[in-house]
Amino acid sequence: MPTRRFEFTKGKAAKFWQINQRGRRTTVRFGRIGANGQTINKDYASSDAAKKAAEALIAEKTRKGYREVAHPPKTKPPKRTVSKSSRPKDSSAAQNITSVASIPKNETLTFIALVDPSGSGGGAKSGREKLWTFTASLVAWKVEGGPLIRENLLVAVPKVDDQKLSRLRRQFRGWMVVRFKAQLVERRRGGRGGPGGWGGWKVIRLELTRFLGESRDSDLLAVKAELSQPVEFHDRVFGRVRYDQEVCHFDGIVSHRGQEIGLWFDTESMEEAKTMVTLAKPLWRARVKWFKEFRSLVLEKMYDQCQEWWYSEDDEPLTTKKFLQLLGDPCLLTFHLDDGELVYTMGGWSERLFGDHGIDVRGTLKDGLIDVD
Known part of the structure; x- marks a missing residue:
């Protein structure tokens, strides 16, 4: 199934949600319009089960007021060439x-x-x-x-x-x-x-x-x-980094304490992707401290808001300990270059804390964590 994108704009809300299904896996990406958002992968017992789950999710989003929109074309146009194949004489x-x-x-x-x-x-x-x-x-x-x-x-x-x-x-x-x-x-x-x-x-x-x-x-x-050929490279720290033709960026997967974390290098250039990988390595090597700062900032900025909509069937209070337990570590790390400086977004997701919206923590290699959205 090709990637399908939906948007919800009402009042101050401006959100997107998109889904792609390949074989037994569905990939959902969501966030505020204009941002990279967060990505969640889920595997099913069969491709038919994955397809039915995707259709059910689409129906649910439509009921909530999301409207399907065109997927923005980002494919970089290669250099124009003229074919040397045979041509009709009357053309x-x-x-x-x-x-x-x-x-x-x-x-x-x-x-x-x-x-x-x-x-x-x-x-x-x-x-x-x-x-x-x-x-x-x-x-x-x-x-x-x-x-x-x-x-x-x-x-x-x-x-x-x-x-x-x-x-x-x-x-x-x-x-x-x-x-x-x-x-x-x-x-x-x-x-x-x-x-x-x-x-x-x-x-x-x-x-x-x-x-x-x-x-x-x-x-x-x-x-x-030609365009279907995989474009990828291997890094000793981040493993395989591969270009995704459908969403036009390089991505990969790393593991931390048994949890898979998605990597997203927002560029169509392999040279830029390799530069981002090099700049991101110090952050990843210090990830225990980095992730702790992520949890602390989200707690500071979002704890009071989450209290307002917190619901528990057994009336369990939302303590700071419970908040941090539900938040966990980021599930997606997104990188891009701004005038040669590495800018990153740490995506977090907890259905009980944030519903289907998730949160983004933005920062730079130079200044560290900056804000939460």
Whole structure:
């Protein structure tokens, strides 16, 4: 199951919750919108059991007012190349389309494309009819008969109901090579290249007119095989650190006193991930002290709030000892670089203390722990 993301915005609340199911394991990530959040993995007896559990969790979140949104495409667009594969002799017009800039506007064309590994989704509902805007990110594509282009492109369908959104999401699943008719309806130049600037263009949007099915195009299948290769490295302290294609970061797992702790290095660059690993090692080696500081700060900032909503069937009081016992150690360590400085978030989770929200403790290598959210 591709990653599905849901958001809840009401009053001052602005939370997200997303779930992914692979085989027997479900991975849930949640937190405030704009933050990395926390991740919890759970293994089931079978893949069918994991799928049913995921569907039940999605239904529960929907009942609570969460709305499904598109998963933000973050895949870094590789350097554009032109395929050397054979081309039809009557495709001179298509061969002239060698980049986003050369796509003619408002002309219906047949595209063949590789859907972003993170899959597709429905943008926020708007308007009186409260309909969805379907979107899918494409990481490589061509106009039929033309060369392969490796620039990001967005295909969209406005004003779709829940049933049509579901059908479109099945048609544009992550990693699929698809064939469809569409026309360019929006192209605005951005200020820079790279993932934030979409290769020099800020917005490049196609509007779908007809889905034609899956494709076995050799160029796009070759790109899929290339991008599917595992990208990872091994560190003596943190073990295997691997790039996750669906959420576009490096992650890993470490163990402390029998508890698994997730690692999240928020970058798409292996060089940056290795830099973060090096900078994070002193923190991990002093983790007993580091985790004690984490528990002390959360106790200081959250104990009184938790007293307000604390509930126990046997009327057991929430003492500081009980609070620290339920809190335990962090379950997720997230790292990113800010002007070369290591910034981290320590994610904690206890259903009895925080429900399904969890807490984030932020800090830097230079200043130590800063605040709790």
